[in-house]
Amino acid sequence: MSWELLRLHAPALLIAVPLVASFAMPILGRTKLSRGIIALGAMALTSCIAIFLSYTVYTSGVLLYVFGAESPALSIPPDSGGIPIRIIFTIDALSAFMTLIVAIVGFSVFLYSMSSDQRHTGLEGYYTLFLMMIAGILGMVNTGDLFNFFVFLEISSLAGAGLVAFRIEKGKAVEGALKFAVLSTMGALLLLFAVGIFYWQYDALNIAAIASRMQFSLLDQIALVMLVAALAMKCGSVPLHFWTPDAYSMAPSSVTAMLVVSSQASLYGLFRVIFTLYGIKLDWVTVGWIVIALGMLSMFVGVTMAIPQKDVKRLMAYHAISQTGYMLLGVGVGIAVLGDPASLQSYGMAAIDGGLFHIFNHAMYKGLLFLTAGAIIYVTGTRDMNAMGGLGHRMKYTMIFFMIGALAIAGIPPFNGFASKLVIYESVYRFSPVLAIIAMLVSILTLASFVKVFHSVFMGPELPEYDTGREVPLPMLLGMGLLAGIVIVIGIFPAPFIDHLVAPAAQALVNQAGYISAVAGGG
Amino acid sequence: MLSTTFHTGAGYWNPLVWLGVFLLLLVLAYLFWFRGESGYRREGEQTKPFLSGNRAPARGEMHLRASHLYWGFTEAIRGYYERVVPAHTGVLNDYLLWFLGVMSFILVIMVVIR
Numbered sequence: 001m002s003w004e005l006l007r008l009h010a011p012a013l014l015i016a017v018p019l020v021a022s023f024a025m026p027i028l029g030r031t032k033l034s035r036g037i038i039a040l041g042a043m044a045l046t047s048c049i050a051i052f053l054s055y056t057v058y059t060s061g062v063l064l065y066v067f068g069a070e071s072p073a074l075s076i077p078p079d080s081g082g083i084p085i086r087i088i089f090t091i092d093a094l095s096a097f098m099t100l101i102v103a104i105v106g107f108s109v110f111l112y113s114m115s116s117d118q119r120h121t122g123l124e125g126y127y128t129l130f131l132m133m134i135a136g137i138l139g140m141v142n143t144g145d146l147f148n149f150f151v152f153l154e155i156s157s158l159a160g161a162g163l164v165a166f167r168i169e170k171g172k173a174v175e176g177a178l179k180f181a182v183l184s185t186m187g188a189l190l191l192l193f194a195v196g197i198f199y200w201q202y203d204a205l206n207i208a209a210i211a212s213r214m215q216f217s218l219l220d221q222i223a224l225v226m227l228v229a230a231l232a233m234k235c236g237s238v239p240l241h242f243w244t245p246d247a248y249s250m251a252p253s254s255v256t257a258m259l260v261v262s263s264q265a266s267l268y269g270l271f272r273v274i275f276t277l278y279g280i281k282l283d284w285v286t287v288g289w290i291v292i293a294l295g296m297l298s299m300f301v302g303v304t305m306a307i308p309q310k311d312v313k314r315l316m317a318y319h320a321i322s323q324t325g326y327m328l329l330g331v332g333v334g335i336a337v338l339g340d341p342a343s344l345q346s347y348g349m350a351a352i353d354g355g356l357f358h359i360f361n362h363a364m365y366k367g368l369l370f371l372t373a374g375a376i377i378y379v380t381g382t383r384d385m386n387a388m389g390g391l392g393h394r395m396k397y398t399m400i401f402f403m404i405g406a407l408a409i410a411g412i413p414p415f416n417g418f419a420s421k422l423v424i425y426e427s428v429y430r431f432s433p434v435l436a437i438i439a440m441l442v443s444i445l446t447l448a449s450f451v452k453v454f455h456s457v458f459m460g461p462e463l464p465e466y467d468t469g470r471e472v473p474l475p476m477l478l479g480m481g482l483l484a485g486i487v488i489v490i491g492i493f494p495a496p497f498i499d500h501l502v503a504p505a506a507q508a509l510v511n512q513a514g515y516i517s518a519v520a521g522g523g
Numbered sequence: 524m525l526s527t528t529f530h531t532g533a534g535y536w537n538p539l540v541w542l543g544v545f546l547l548l549l550v551l552a553y554l555f556w557f558r559g560e561s562g563y564r565r566e567g568e569q570t571k572p573f574l575s576g577n578r579a580p581a582r583g584e585m586h587l588r589a590s591h592l593y594w595g596f597t598e599a600i601r602g603y604y605e606r607v608v609p610a611h612t613g614v615l616n617d618y619l620l621w622f623l624g625v626m627s628f629i630l631v632i633m634v635v636i637r
Binding site: 178179182183186187190218221222224225226228229233239240242243245246283286287290301304305307308310347350385386388389390413414419422423426427429430448452453455456460461462463464465491492493494495496498 | 531536588593625630633637
């Protein structure tokens with residue numbers, strides 16, 4: 001009975017647990033122990049619910065949760081004129097896939113933050129915002145309602161901005177947070193405007209309901225432009241990426257790792273809008289090439305801007321932009337051949353597989369790299385790589401974790417980044433060899449950039465200023481170790497991961513009819 | 524039993540074969556090292572750098588810092604950096620202008636030209 005109840009209400013609990021813990025934190029989290037129990041306990045519970053929910057979706061198909069209704073069969077009330085008026089969570093394989101990412105990275109960074117941020121004051125506020133951001137991201141990737149997506153986007157963005165500003169750092173962190181908040185709000189307002197356009201035309205806010213009525217009128221095209229620009233900016237795509245290095249570099253490292261996932265939730269939103277909301281009705285070639293162009297720019301500008309950086313976190317932020325380019329490239333190729341069944345089957349689906357696989361892999365290794373950067377800053381007290389050196393003598397575990405993350409991001413076998421990049425290279429090559437060659441060149445530059453970080457931070461003689469330095473505390477190592485383990489395991493066993501998790505997510509993404517019929521039929 | 528052979532659509536990839544070759548090379552490297560000079564000691568004069576009789580600089584001065592690396596690369600494409608780096612002004616107004624400009628550009632391509 002209790003399992004059945006859990007299965008029935010898991011989508012609501014997924015949001016309720018971090019939200020309730022977030023609101024309880026300022027009252028109950030006054031001591032280090034109570035704070036740790038509430039934060040880590042809530043995150044662990046949320047991760048368990050997320051994994052359970054994902055398992056249910058992968059084994060039983062699309063899951064509907066209709067807020068305020070007795071059962072999913074009431075997704076469209078009999079007296080609503082065929083429009084789903086309640087808030088509905090529509091959790092297909094793609095949503096489950098994204099939920100898994102949030103669960104894994106979220107738990108790792110919470111574990112890590114149990115030590116990394118304990119030297120600061122105001123931690124009850126810190127965890128309040130952190131849990132709120134988790135709830136926001138989970139809501140974004142699971143909701144089937146466009147207005148609800150806007151609300152969750154705002155929750156995650158505002159909580160994220162507060163967290164970026166957490167350490168103040170002579171105003172620099174506050175400035176980074178201000179840029180993040182203003183641009184996020186700008187994007188969210190455009191998204192809201194697009195939602196208004198849909199509501200005016202179709203009397204609906206539900207994604208499936210709008211998709212089933214979509215005319216691709218001039219207003220729909222304008223709404224699409226606003227949605228693409230807003231979500232491309234939120235995921236840090238060049239040339240809308242300017243806020244990313246400012247915010248990523250100034251946030252505490254555990255927050256930065258989660259900001260990566262938050263950006264990927266916006267990327268999910270972009271793909272959901274293109275495939276599920278508009279689907280085959282849009283001009284797939286034009287939209288596909290716009291997404292590819294954004295991807296190519298992100299890859300190249302991201303990596304070339306990373307190379308001359310001296311701030312370790314700023315360098316990694318530019319690499320996060322560059323890696324987003326791979327995801328945009330892979331899925332962009334899938335969009336560009338969406339209306340050509342032969343090409344879609346031949347290489348388009350593989351390109352989408354590669355793009356989605358890279359989202360997962362990037363969340364793991366980039367999360368790991370930001371956590372290693374945090375460990376370095378924890379010991380040295382600086383982000384300036386010119387002031388570092390020889391840390392490998394005393395921070396052996398951190399160095400190993402960094403090497404795993406760096407080799408994975410550069411696409412070196414047998415780590416997970418290689419597997420997803422291989423799928424992207426091969427499928428994109430069949431679409432356009434030039435794009436695939438540029439993508440490989442960017443990987444070489446990524447490796448070069450991380451060789452620089454590795455040498456300047458960990459290699460060389462032990463520097464006198466760090467003679468007393470030592471390895472970071474165990475919770476930080478455990479957080480990094482969890483992500484490093486996943487990077488290795490997926491690198492060695494990519495086939496089952498692709499077959500059972502990535503391919504169903506890609507199928508769910510392109511299956512617009514399945515998404516619509518799930519809502520219309522009540523799950 | 525988990526399959527390690529990964530079919531990519533155009534070919535396949537097996538990480539275990541790669542790991543096997545990597546381990547074999549490690550063993551070979553170890554064998555070369557094992558047959559090397561047995562009198563080597565980690566401590567003592569022989570591990571110190573020889574700088575034509577000059578004193579070795581302090582530890583901090585010997586380390587190649589981040590700024591020393593890839594100077595040639597950035598210098599070779601200086602023209603590119605001279606255009607791209609100044610675009611990152613750090614000014615919020617500029618960021619908003621970029622956002623509005625790119626959105627207008629996409630609007631022209633997707634709605635007007637198409």
